[in-house]
Amino acid sequence: MTQIVPFSESLVEPAAALVVDRAMTARQAEPLLGPVFEDPAYVTPLFAGVSSKRLGVAAIENGRLAGFLAAFPFEFWGSQVAYVPEWAFAADRADITTAMYREASSLWQQSDRTVHTVTLWANDPDGEAPWHHMGFGRVVIDSLREITLAAMQGKVRIRRAGPEDAETVARFGLALWEYLAGPPVFRIHPQPEGTEAAHTRLGEPARPVWLATKDDEVIGFLSLGPSEGPAPLTGNDLIRCDAAFVVAEHRHTGAGQSLFASAMNWAVEAGLKRLAVDYESANPEASRFWPAVGCRPVMHAVARRLAE
């Protein structure tokens, strides 16, 4: 019989053991994932304060921990969110997930959380299925690939942007933001900061930007920068693609692939080994492009939005 109880300090150690176990399985499926979650000494302190937030539950079967679901309060999409990071959920079976969400969602409702979001390992479709069954949709895909030399495509020219390109980079940053804010993606995100911020960025060697030009006209850009997480997607050997955009009439002619190839070739020179990128699953262009250039899903964030 499964008993659902509040998540408490006494459960931290067995919960950390479940996290380590799942992280090892995920890294077997995708060796590019960083090993941080396989170290109990790294995982255990993450639970500090979880029980005092009172947004977590655990499943006990025959005296052992069969799952846990712990959320953090967070503001996002203009709403109060119950946010479950990739290390704060584990369940032995789908029915345990369902039973835990039943209790946890009641706690989340009591603290006015109208968006519920959970980050899951992408290698575990059976673990993801109950979330979809309960009304969660996949929203963001984190993906990874190794950094290798790559070839240019088509007749597009690529050049590294400098501070003198700040206005162009800001304009393309805004075009990307508008694309993502519109249908079918509807991303809720702060607007990019504009020309001054672009100028500062373009002076930073670790945050390079490339421009694609055709007949001397800029038709797209792509940029890289340090990764701030999730933890298995960070490290000195990893860089994140934080933006890519090609104007609609020039898509599917190799501009995106050539921008990506320039970024990869730069990253090889810089001694980097892994590239991360995340994208909205509702973005049809990104869902086509990133897998086509070899980025493999490693995490899926799923979310459910309730009426305010």
Ligand SMILES: CC(C)(COP(=O)(O)OP(=O)(O)OC[C@H]1O[C@@H](n2cnc3c(N)ncnc32)[C@H](O)[C@@H]1OP(=O)(O)O)[C@@H](O)C(=O)NCCC(=O)NCCS
């Ligand atoms: C994602 C994005 C930057 C990709 O750029 P793109 O220029 O369309 O990318 P490419 O043309 O290099 O894409 C590759 C496709 O073109 C084809 N292609 C590549 N070189 C080609 C060439 N010389 N001639 C014809 N087709 C070519 C590829 O085979 C591939 O086709 P496929 O989609 O059928 O697999 C672009 O779609 C975009 O701006 N989307 C909106 C913004 C966005 O979603 N950004 C990503 C946010 S995470």
